[in-house]
Amino acid sequence: MVKEKKFAKCKVVIDRELGIKNGDQNFFSFFGENVIYSLARSIHPEDMHRLEEAMNSEEGVDVITLRMVRYDGQYRWMLVSILRGEGDLLELQLQDIAEYQNALEDLKGNNDRYTEYFSLMESLMMSYDIDTDRLKIFMLGGHQQMNFYSGTLADWKSYKLESGAVDSKCISEFNKLCEDFQLGTMTFEHELNISLMHDGDRRQWCVIKGKTLSGMQQRSQVIATVSIISPISRGERSVSFLPDELDSGTNLLNKRAITNYAQRLIASKPNNTVTIAIIDIDDFKSVNDGFGHMFGDEVITKVANLIREAVDGKGISGRIGGDEMFIVLEGYSTVDSVRTVLRSIRSNVEWLYANDDSKPDITCSIGSATYPRDASDYKSLFEIADKMLYLAKEKGRNRYIIYQNDLHSNYINGKGDAKESDIFSYKYRKSSVVNEIVNQYCIRKDSTAEAVAEKIALTFGIDSIYLYEMNGANYHRYTLYGDDRTSACDGVYLYEDNYMTEFREDNTMVINNINSFERKTPTLFHAFTEMNINQAIQIDVKKDIRMHSIVSFNRTLRKRQWEDNEILYLSILGNILGMRFEH
Numbered sequence: 001m002v003k004e005k006k007f008a009k010c011k012v013v014i015d016r017e018l019g020i021k022n023g024d025q026n027f028f029s030f031f032g033e034n035v036i037y038s039l040a041r042s043i044h045p046e047d048m049h050r051l052e053e054a055m056n057s058e059e060g061v062d063v064i065t066l067r068m069v070r071y072d073g074q075y076r077w078m079l080v081s082i083l084r085g086e087g088d089l090l091e092l093q094l095q096d097i098a099e100y101q102n103a104l105e106d107l108k109g110n111n112d113r114y115t116e117y118f119s120l121m122e123s124l125m126m127s128y129d130i131d132t133d134r135l136k137i138f139m140l141g142g143h144q145q146m147n148f149y150s151g152t153l154a155d156w157k158s159y160k161l162e163s164g165a166v167d168s169k170c171i172s173e174f175n176k177l178c179e180d181f182q183l184g185t186m187t188f189e190h191e192l193n194i195s196l197m198h199d200g201d202r203r204q205w206c207v208i209k210g211k212t213l214s215g216m217q218q219r220s221q222v223i224a225t226v227s228i229i230s231p232i233s234r235g236e237r238s239v240s241f242l243p244d245e246l247d248s249g250t251n252l253l254n255k256r257a258i259t260n261y262a263q264r265l266i267a268s269k270p271n272n273t274v275t276i277a278i279i280d281i282d283d284f285k286s287v288n289d290g291f292g293h294m295f296g297d298e299v300i301t302k303v304a305n306l307i308r309e310a311v312d313g314k315g316i317s318g319r320i321g322g323d324e325m326f327i328v329l330e331g332y333s334t335v336d337s338v339r340t341v342l343r344s345i346r347s348n349v350e351w352l353y354a355n356d357d358s359k360p361d362i363t364c365s366i367g368s369a370t371y372p373r374d375a376s377d378y379k380s381l382f383e384i385a386d387k388m389l390y391l392a393k394e395k396g397r398n399r400y401i402i403y404q405n406d407l408h409s410n411y412i413n414g415k416g417d418a419k420e421s422d423i424f425s426y427k428y429r430k431s432s433v434v435n436e437i438v439n440q441y442c443i444r445k446d447s448t449a450e451a452v453a454e455k456i457a458l459t460f461g462i463d464s465i466y467l468y469e470m471n472g473a474n475y476h477r478y479t480l481y482g483d484d485r486t487s488a489c490d491g492v493y494l495y496e497d498n499y500m501t502e503f504r505e506d507n508t509m510v511i512n513n514i515n516s517f518e519r520k521t522p523t524l525f526h527a528f529t530e531m532n533i534n535q536a537i538q539i540d541v542k543k544d545i546r547m548h549s550i551v552s553f554n555r556t557l558r559k560r561q562w563e564d565n566e567i568l569y570l571s572i573l574g575n576i577l578g579m580r581f582e583h
Contacts, residue, residue, distance in 0.1 A: 009026065009093075009094070009095050009096075010023070010024055010026035010027035010029075010030055010093075010094050011023065011024045011026075011027060011091060011092065011093050011094070012024075012027045012035075012039065012091070012092050012094070013089055013090070013091050013092075014039050014089070014090050014092060015088050015089060015090075016055065016088045016090075017038075018038050018039045018040045019037070019038055019039075020035055020037065020038065020039055021089065023035070027094070029071075030070060030071065030094075030096075031068070031069075031070065031071055032070070032071025032072075039092075041069075042068045042069050043066055043067070043068055043069075044066065044067035044068070044069070044075055046067075047066045047067050050064055050065075050066060051064065051066060051080075054080075054082050055082065055090060062081070062082045063079065063080070063081050063082075064080050064082070065077055065078065065079055065080065065097065066078050066080050068094075076096055076097075076098065077096075077097045077098065078094050078095065078096060078097065079094070079095040079097050080092055080093070080094050080095075081093040081094075124137055124138070124148070124196060124225075124226040125137070125138055125223070125224065125225055125226070126138075126208070126210070126222075126223070126224040126225075126226065127221065127222065127223050127224075128153060128181045128221070128222040128223075128224075129220060129221060130181075130182065130184050130220045130221070130222065131220050133152045133153050133154060133182075134150070134151070134152060134153075135149065135150075135151060135152065135153040135156050135181070136149065136150050137149040137150075137196060148196070153178060153181055153182065157174075157178045160174070160194065160195075161174075165194055165195040165196075165203065166192065166193070166194050166203075167192065167193035167194065167203055169193070169309065169312060170192035170193050170194065173190050173191065173192045174190075174192055174194065176190060177190045177192070177208060180210060180222075181210070181222050181224075184212040184220070184222060185210070185212060186211070186212050186582070187209075187210070187211050187212075188209070188210050188211075189207065189208070189209045189210075190207070190208050191205065191206070191207050191208075191313065191314070192205070192206060192208070193205050193206075193313060194206060196226060205313050206226050206227065207226075207227045208224050208225070208226050208227075209224060209225055209227075210222055210223065210224030210225075211223060211224070245257035247318070247319040249297065249300060249301065249304075249319070250300060250301055250304035250305075250319050251304070252304050252307070252308065252317050252318045252319045252325065253316060253317070253318035253319070254318065254319065255318065255319065255320040255321070255326075257318065258316060258317075258318025258320065258326055258328065259318075259320070259326075261316060261328065262274070262276060262326075262328045262378055263378045265328065265330075266371050266377065266378045266381065267377075267378070269372075270330070272330055272331040272333070273330070273331060273332055273333050273370050273371060273372070273373065274328065274329070274330055274370070274371040274381075275315075275328070275329040275330075275332050275338050275368060275369070275370040275371075276326065276327070276328055276329075276368065276369060276370075276371075276381060276382065276385050277326070277327045277329075277338075277341075277342060277366050277367065277368040277385060277400075278320070278324060278325075278326055278366065278367050278368075278382075278385050278386055278389045279303075279307060279324065279325040279326070279327070279345060279364050279365075279366050279389075280323060280324050280325075280364060280365050280366075280389055280393075281299065281300070281303060281323040281349075281362065281363075281364050282362075282363045282364060282365055282393075282397040282398060283397070284296065284299075284322070284323040286360075287299060287360055287362070290360065291359075291360060295359075299352075299362055300319075300322075300323060302352055303323075303325070303349055303352070303362070303364065304317070304319065304325060306345060306348045306349055306352070307325050307327060307345055309348075310341055310344045310345045310348070311327050311329065311341060314329055314332075314341065315327055315328050315329035315330060315341075316328045327341075329341065332370070334448055335402055335404070335448055335450060335451050336448045336449070336450050336451075338368060338370065338402055339400075339402060339450055342366050342368060342400040342402070343400065343479075343484065345364065345366065345400075346363075346364060346366060346398065346399065346400050347484055349362055349363060349364045350362070350363050350364075350398060363397055363398035364398070365389055365392035365393050365397050365398065365399060365400070366388075366389065366392060366399075366400035366401070367384075367385045367386060367387065367388030367389030367390070367391065367392055367400075367401055367403075368385055368388060368400065368401070368402045368403065369381050369382075369384040369385040369388065369402075369403040370402075370403075374403050374405070384403050384412060385403070387408075387411065387412055388401040388402070388403050388408065389401075391408070391411060404451065404454075407454075407455070407458070430459055430460070430565070430566075430569055431569070433455060433456075433459045434569050434572060434573060436455075437452050437455065437456070437573060437576065438576065441576060441580060442576060442580060449467075449480055449577060449580070449581050450480055450481065452480075452573075452576075452577065453465045453480035453481035453577070454481050456481075456553070456570075456573055457481045457482065460553070460566055460569070460570065461555070462481070462482075462553050462554065462555060463482050463483065463554055463555050463556040463557075464479070464481060464482030464483050464531075464533070464554045464556075465479075465480040465481040465482060465551070465552070465553055465554070465577075466478070466479055466480065466551075466552045466554065467480055467549060467550070467551050467552075467577060467578065467581055468491055468494065468549060468550040468551075468552070469549040469581070470547060470548070470549065474491060475491040475494055475550070476491070477490060477491055478581070480577070480581075482554070483531075483532070483556075485530075485531050485532065486530075486531070487526070487527040487528075487530035487531050488527075488530070489523050489524075489526050489527035489530070490527050490530075490531065492523060492527070493521065493523040493524040493526075493527045494550060496521070496523035496524075497520065497521040497522065497523055497524065498521075499521050499523070499524055500540070502520075502521065503538075503540050506571065507539060507540040507541070507542070507571075508537065508538070508539055508540075508567065508571050509536070509537070509538040509539075509540075510537055510562055510567055511528075511535055511536040511537070511538070512535055512558075512561045512562060513534070513535070513558060514528045514529065514533065514534050514535070514536075514558075531554075532556050533554045533555070533556065534555060534556060534557060534558040535554070535555040535558055535562070536552055536553060536554045536555070537552075537553045537562055537566070537567060537570045537571075537574070538550055538551065538552045538553070538574075539551045539570070539571055539574030539575060539578065541574065541575050541577075541578025541579060543578065543579060548578075549578045549581070550578075551574035551575075551577050551578045553570050553574070
């Protein structure tokens with residue numbers, strides 16, 4: 001196996017005078033102090049003309065070899081790819097040829113061992129060539145490759161959708177899988193109910209994990225493994241329940257059954273995580289009082305169906321009280337993965353009667369905690385989730401709260417109310433929060449973008465945080481925090497009305513009152529109005545010479561104008577989120 005510390009590959013952006021504008025960590029580690037100001041100090045004098053000729057070439061990409069001095073004073077032959085960007089900036093991708101050759105020898109020597117290893121696996125494998133759109137599904141066995149499909153990804157996708165090989169509830173996830181293949185996403189994982197065999201077979205729940213193999217100039221080969229999983233517990237454990245363990249009103253598990261299941265699961269100390277969440281319909285008494293108990297029963301049934309659909313194949317759902325539901329999820333190791341499920345439940349409940357003026361608005365509040373990160377036994381875990389549900393109610397309902405020790409420990413221990421548990425603990429120490437995020441997210445890399453976004457929102461009184469990233473010719477929006485409300489103009493406004501020219505020289509847009517934009521950028525005005533945004537700070541993040549993203553910090557209500565220190569801090573945090581974000 002190739003060791004990364006020996007496989008010297010790096011990038012640097014320079015101007016026409018060889019001044020260094022930006023470089024990755026590997027670049028500065030490999031060349032050391034030689035390149036602080038100029039790349040010229042690291043190039044052998046006899047090879048300088050070769051670089052200058054390549055820089056002046058009209059070709060889109062040049063690949064040359066140069067002798068360059070390493071941090072220890074030794075000259076190394078480097079393979080250098082030159083990519084031209086806008087203006088006078090050039091991106092150089094450098095590879096130590098000697099180490100590259102050693103790596104190839106290592107790979108060649110290990111090839112037989114890898115083939116033997118994969119031949120022992122009973123799982124299917126997938127490979128995809130981005131340049132030719134060729135997809136293969138196969139299995140290795142006895143030094144032979146058994147092919148189950150060989151053709152284009154486009155044909156495979158169409159056939160699977162048209163033949164009903166994909167569960168209707170998994171079509172969105174299936175489309176994301178195909179998109180990850182096409183885009184060459186670095187790593188991805190999808191869970192779906194599908195028949196992979198091309199000649200048709202029963203559908204099975206699968207986890208498909210993939211990785212794109214990177215070359216010097218482009219990513220062209222994607223490989224993936226397919227694992228069959230249990231449709232309920234995401235593992236090898238089979239789960240069955242008797243009819244008397246089901247709730248008669250919703251057909252979910254009743255309180256006794258799902259409580260016993262969660263208790264036994266956690267007591268068995270599984271190797272993966274176990275997340276529980278308590279879901280309560282907001283102000284359900286007024287629904288019964290105003291619209292009658294028959295309608296109340298309808299609401300409970302429909303909410304139960306939405307919850308069942310959200311956790312289908314990922315966990316188990318039950319009813320533990322009149323309008324209280326309960327879910328158990330296994331294997332969700334990050335806050336981000338839990339957030340995806342809870343956000344789906346909250347959003348779908350909110351839209352249950354959104355288009356029917358004769359029916360009341362229905363929302364829910366959710367509290368969640370995860371074993372063993374938050375507690376080591378079921379009783380303690382349930383108490384934490386229950387307090388997070390109560391906190392969600394205190395903070396205005398129609399939201400989910402996932403327990404995080406640094407945010408909620410005081411509240412759990414009875415040392416403060418809802419406000420003291422988050423907003424007031426942050427807003428008076430903004431600079432320390434910025435430093436904390438830099439350490440957690442950039443240096444230690446032990447926090448997710450969503451967790452960072454939540455901390456930013458609590459600190460600065462922000463209602464939603466969106467990240468717009470180029471996806472082909474369009475912007476794709478990712479909701480990092482808050483309401484996922486959309487608009488027909490969402491993302492479109494970035495192209496319209498010369499909006500991007502409104503950004504300041506520091507790549508920041510400050511919106512104190514959206515009404516002031518009604519005439520000069522009407523597309524933005526309509527988009528923000530539909531999304532209920534009145535104030536915003538947006539950061540144009542230059543990820544490299546070809547890519548950028550927009551981070552938008554939004555407020556629903558128009559408050560005081562953004563303060564100068566808020567603009568400064570959010571500009572820093574926006575760049576951090578934009579540069580480090582990976583979807």
